[in-house]
Amino acid sequence: FGWAIEVFVHNLTSYKHFFKNDYERARPSMPRMISEGRVLKDDGIIDSIKKEAKEIVEKGPAEWSVETINAKRYFISDALDDFIGSSIRAEDIFIANTLAELVSEFVLRTNRKWIGASKWVVRSLKQYDEEFAKQFVEAFDIFYKTGDKNQVIQLVENILQPFGGKLFHGFSLGKK
Template sequence: MDPKDLARQLVVEQYPDARAAWLGGSVARGDASSTSDLDITVLLDGPPAPLRKSLEYGGWPVELFVHTEKSLAYFSDKDQKRRQPTMMRLVGESVVLLDRDGSGAHFQQAGQAEVAAGPAPLSTSELELLRYTITGLLDDLADASGDVRTALCSALWQDAARLLLTGARHWSGTGKGLLREVMAYDESQGTDHATALMDGVRAEDDSLVEEVDRILQPYGGRLFSGFELTGTTP
């Protein structure tokens, strides 16, 4: 059975009162692999929601996200604050499986608009904290080797990628999603940061340091002396 039809069948069977449902992720994008799952979001009028559940259905692994309008708004707002559009993409970049009252199309279009608008700009304190964190990793990397170097490189490319993306008001991500966002940024800007970062992680030379300094440069470069972080009293 076509995975879209299978996903629709699951929703109808398990959530007969659903107002809307969407199939997102790699299957909806058309780049699914042999290990991909079905990312299904369901909209209900009321409880039980929100719910995240993993299961197998029709030979497919399924990630099921059950929401109300209130919980959709809550998680979209949370994604805005962390600049990672997980919920917006799951619904906005999707195939509508079910739409009983127009909410399927409405929330899909709203998600697309939020993704297209991009995240809020970094505040001065957020930018300085990223620069300071990256500077510390670069200093630690200077005399590191073996497993310590591998661990530092893993953290460094991700923090540098987040600065690259969020500094330019482009969405960020985690894991393979972060790399996918850097690749999308490169495609739109005609740059090669994804390749340079990954080549630098693998190389036993200073190429990663050079690439990270290249990313830092538009924001004032490395930051240590003069950095301050104020907090609130608990």
């Protein structure tokens, strides 16, 4: 066909482990590949597996608990405070990378959308909301090009605001 073909070989039970694992980590790699992939050979079973994969993709990931949301808010707040307080460009870059990862996950998961890695971060953000994805990319792009942190800071604060804003004081992990 003029392009690389990647083959994942499974039997009628082994693929289910990957579906479950992908669902739990909120990255539907295998269900997405199967639901969107081109069938090269079928012995009459693939339609039901493609249907199962499509249902998983359409269902979206499990809803985050309040405890998970608060833990994620804490880690985002901590990274944001590091970002605001840093005056070392090399550190700023890596803190921004951490913020981009944490914040993209937070936005997508609090909206019961799939997350991604690498190119799938921006693809997932676009699937969620094209305009938000544009603002997200622009804020980080401006920072990486100019060092101006303001749009990233404003973006993160706006994302946290509906959930109570930044969380630091009084947060405790592991205690009841």
